[in-house]
Amino acid sequence: MFEAISLRTLLILIPALPLSGAILTAIFGPAILRRQSHWPTVLGLAASCICSLMLAVKWQGQLPQDGKAGQGVEEVVTLWEWVGIPQAYAPSPATGLAAIAATENHAPLDFRIDVSLRIDTLTATMLVMVTLISTLVAVYSVGYMHGDEGYWRFFSYLSLFVFSMTMLVTVSNFVMLYVFWEGVGVCSYLLIGFWYRNPAAAAAGKKAFLVNRVGDFGFALALFLMWMTYGSLSFHDTDTVAGVLGARRFAGELSFVGGGVGTAICLLLMAGACGKSAQFPLHVWLPDAMEGPTPVSALIHAATMVTAGVYMIARCMPLFVAAPQAAWVVAWIGAGTALMAGLIALTQFDLKRVLAYSTVSQLGYMFLALGMATLGGVTAGMFHLFTHAFFKALLFLGAGSVMHAMGNVIDMRRFGGLRHRLPITHATFAIGCLALAGIFPLSGFWSKDAILAAVHDQAHATGASSYRVLYGMAMGTAFLTAFYTFRAFFMTFYGPQRIPEEAGHHAHESPKVMWIPLVVLALFAALVGPMLEWTHAFAHWLQYTPSLAMMAQAAGATGAPAAFHWDVAVTSTAVAVAGVALAAFLYLGHRREVAALQYVFRFGWMNPSEAPSDWESASPHAAAVANVTRPGGHPTVTGHCPSDHPSGSHGHEHGPGLLALPARLLKAVGCGLWSLLTLPLWLGQFVSPYQMSHSKFFVDEIYDVLIVGPLRGLAHISYVLDRVLVDGLVNGVGGLPVRLGGWLRKSQRGFVSLYGLLTVVGMVLVVVVSFWWGV
């Protein structure tokens, strides 16, 4: 039976099963299935997962067994032709971009888009990861979404997402890639705004969609440029045309375009990837996306969809190899995002937001690895993608479990010491944290180490100082990762037990349907890394991807592939342990240490009146920034006027009458003076590192001022113009018949005889006129 199913069938089944699940749920969910709406989705995803595993195993059997690197293996299944425009592309020396196509064949090329599925090791890896995690998340959602009024809708969207994602990693054409790229974007939008009655969720969905549009615009431009340059948008070769990433280009018959055009293509592709994978400067949507249901955060915004950008860059790696400047930019963007997101995650109090920034940071790591544009870098990045998916999904589902128990409270200041209440969540969350922090021997250690090793190798190979800086940034990020992960972990599960009142009597371990996926994911998070990395199996497996095979060949020519570096491993482990230790020191038990830290970071010594205080004494509902940074109980610099103090120079205030007005004036002047004097202090507080981190480096605010505000103004101007000018014109023209009719309407007085008279008069007129002109 196993042999009976061909690769082709499996490849079609993998996306088809989730799609049919989505359609079935959408049709039968609202009326028939209702509380059982999860069945089509769960069964479809599970079947799809089994198909993916079978596909991977079969594909393993088809790979050349000699283990020689540099041999790409792929198979393309063309289902049908979607678009075919004959002779759409005329290679002309005048454009200057058609150089490659022109050298091959001067005949015009067809614009042809096939719906074709491909299988190679990169796709197989992504398919296994996507379907496995989505199956587990779907099972988890059965418990998490229980009782939600949009139960069927959720599962329908989820299935649709998995369909889009599997298609995204399977298709063999840039246009189809773009289509499903948008498809996952739509699903993401729908699921972030799943609770659309909540304005924050609706706004977050909108924001995600719009920010992604910015990136997608770049992606679209990249596609146009690619078409102009290569005359094809297909990955693979066809009979007449060499694909963009086809074997004939690897064979050296044709080459990849470098130079300005190549760099432009790569940078535009990277813009798309930045949008989807939440890299700076388009990272702002991902933390807000946490408004969606937690399983969605786990599946789409941590494990799968956000890795689409990484996948795309890995897929297009030959283009980046041809344009090293672009790769360098990718590395810097990745490293910068990783560091920045790590810094932001340090001070967040929302558990899911910590994880969201951690996701951004880890995606930055992957970008950094891809930016090395070496075989070691790509395999390390993909490996990190693979392992990260498991432990980040685990962490998010764990956070969901905590939320479930805490009555949807996610503010870490409001609960604590939950390890006795939620033992399984605690254990699995611990594994996830250890994996994320990169502690030996869990998955995260291996993948992060592979990335660090790749950067290290590149730094040594090129000797460029910029790569050394990148290495340092990556190492710093490793420290930050360990710190904020365990900060969240300790704050949630350790310390005195506190449970918010919203939890009620639900503060217990989640049902079985929720914790079993947690356990499974924990197993994967713990074991996938060492199992795959111990023998470099993952890297070898991935090297059969055609686009990476060329690099493997090059690596084989120049030297050894990415090796395990003891020094890198030891350093990163030490850094991670230090991070964990610092977190434990600050947050494990003695939380008052935090106040001291805050005191230092907020430049408290600049304002002598400010005493260290315990933020725990702040109002439990004070989630707003202002209340966090200026806890109650100490006078803030701006909020109070000196006249509020009973003592001072305002003794005459109790004398009413004549003196009242001057007293008020004096008070106002005093207030203004005091504000002026304390402005620098206030600014200092505003820009303190703590505040910077807590306010996410004000990126959202900067965007508000620079982009959203002007656009709003423009929109308002357009609105006014539309209302006054266009609407006025249209309404004026439209109002003319209305007014004319209103005037004629007066003749409608209900007199039948009057109507008759008017008819006769009209008839007589017609007769007279026709006589007169002899008609």
Added chain:
Amino acid sequence: MSDTAILQNHLFVGAVLFALGLIGFLVRRNVIVMFLCVELMLQGVALSLVSWSRYHGDWGGQMLVIFIITVAACEAALGLALVWIMAQRGGSLDIAIWQTLRERDQAPYTDREVPEEDRSVEDWPQLTPAGVEPVHPREEDMYRSHV
């Protein structure tokens, strides 16, 4: 010459009948009388048609009049049914009551001069009461034992 004269005179009579019917339709307010006036207009047309028919020695005009009579019969049946329904709904044959169908913001038409009822023509014959007046048990009416 004589044929032309006959045609002209008949057409004239037809036109006069048509005009009279038209005036009646326009000035009378009784729905049934208006209806009669329409029939009169039809008669004027029929007369003209027959005149043309004779003048040209062609059957077409006469055929048309046959169909006019047919359609007039249908029209009378349906029209009178409608008149009857309207009279029942409106309580009157006055066409003015259907001003309720006017535009909303239009003032209704009210009669300025309402002539006095002309009693003089109401000299219908009076029937003399006949037969014997029945006996009325007046006492019983006045002294009933129970209410």
Added chain:
Amino acid sequence: MDWSGFLWAAADSSELATPIGPACACVAGRLLVAVALAALGLWCLLALDSKWTRRGGVGLAAGGVLLMASQLQLVQPWGDWLGFWLLAALAVLPAAAMIVSHRPVYSAIWFAVSLLGVASLLLWQGAQFLGLATMVVYAGAIVVTFLFVLMLALPAGYGRYDRISWGKLPVGVACLVASGLVGLCVWGLSPAPGAAGESPWQLAKPASTGMLSEDLLHPAHVAHLGSHLFTEYLLAIELAGVLLLMALVGAVSWMAQAQRYWQVPGDGVERTDHV
């Protein structure tokens, strides 16, 4: 689209020429006077409500109509002339009485009398079948139906709205328009002074007398009419039959459905503003 031919249903447009010419001015002036007289007379009859105005109105209207008629060719010989005008008076005078009468029942009866006049005019022209059919169908059936409905809907026999109209101005306009219509016809028919005996509409040549007597004026007129009706106009006569049946069914169904309305007391119809 030939509008004049369409509007003048009785006339074939190919036979009509435009009566533009200064020579007509004299005739037109006389006609204008006649139209004014007729309109004034009818207005007096309809809008004013006193014995003398009514009598004066009759005189004025008759004068106007006669003035118009004087523009037409004479029917010859004198015997025919007399007969024609007697019959015409039988048609026109009851018609005028009908629209002037204040009692709907009288109106209906005057209409029946007018129908007799029209029918006799038809017979006079040789249209035997139509003359009799008009008498039987109209006077015998339709007018009787009218009287039935009148008795049902108006048991008193009259209403105050039968004695009043919409006001003097609308009545005047209506009279003027209708008289003007007649005047227009006469203007078109009357012979132009320049071409004696020819009307400005350039009537086409009449059918020869032989042809007329062969078919239209044949003694077996009705047989000929029937043969034409059931050969050339077979489809039309069948359709007319279907139309009659549909009208019958329609009238019955309307009445059956309307039962609902008059059985509901106080059906909310606004009846205040016509009082």
